[in-house]
Amino acid sequence: MILGIGTDLANIDRIQGTLDRFGDRFRNRVFTEIEQSKAERRADVAGTYAKRWAAKEACSKALGTGLAMGIAWKDMSVTNLRTGQPVMHVTGWAADRLKEMTPEGYEAIIHVTLTDDHPWAQAFVVIEARPLQDSTTQP
Ligand SMILES: CC(C)(COP(=O)(O)OP(=O)(O)OC[C@H]1O[C@@H](n2cnc3c(N)ncnc32)[C@H](O)[C@@H]1OP(=O)(O)O)[C@@H](O)C(=O)NCCC(=O)NCCS
Secondary structure, rough: OEEEEEEEEHHHHHHHHHHHHHHHHHHHHHHHHOOOOOOHHHOOHHHHHHHHHHHHHHHHHHOOOOOOOOOOOOHHHEEEEEOOEEEEOOOOHEEEEHHOOOOOOEEEEEEEEEEEOOOEEEEEEEEEEEEEEOEEEEE
């Protein structure tokens, strides 16, 4: 079953402006080390950050919380598989919220997809609940 969906569209030029203005203060408040090292070695630094910004906003919507003041942005973070496919990780308050919304006997799986076409970066997040295997019925 689907527990939540979220989407966000981020403006790459606005992210570039924030990077220019606040630099490491912005980077370190919002993005994990893995996200930063991926973005900083890309040709399109701001585009890479903008996709991850959109992913965090979309994830907060799928979690049903939105982005309240003082939220720990780094508790939602994106890594990539070797194939390039993005993966969303949640820790802290976001992991607590995910646990809270997951019915007993189910595990939650977060699906995320990203795209960009200057000046826009977009993310969709879907949170799925799958029944846990009942170990008592296993051979
Ligand atoms: C996946 C692919 C279609 C993306 O197309 P694109 O138009 O260049 O890029 P978009 O702007 O639409 O999307 C980029 C995002 O797609 C996602 N993406 C990349 N590869 C993906 C994959 N295999 N599956 C799902 N999503 C993928 C990433 O999140 C990426 O952004 P990020 O690198 O900043 O995280 C393209 O990269 C492709 O065909 N790759 C072929 C697979 C490949 O070369 N794999 C190499 C390792 S096996």
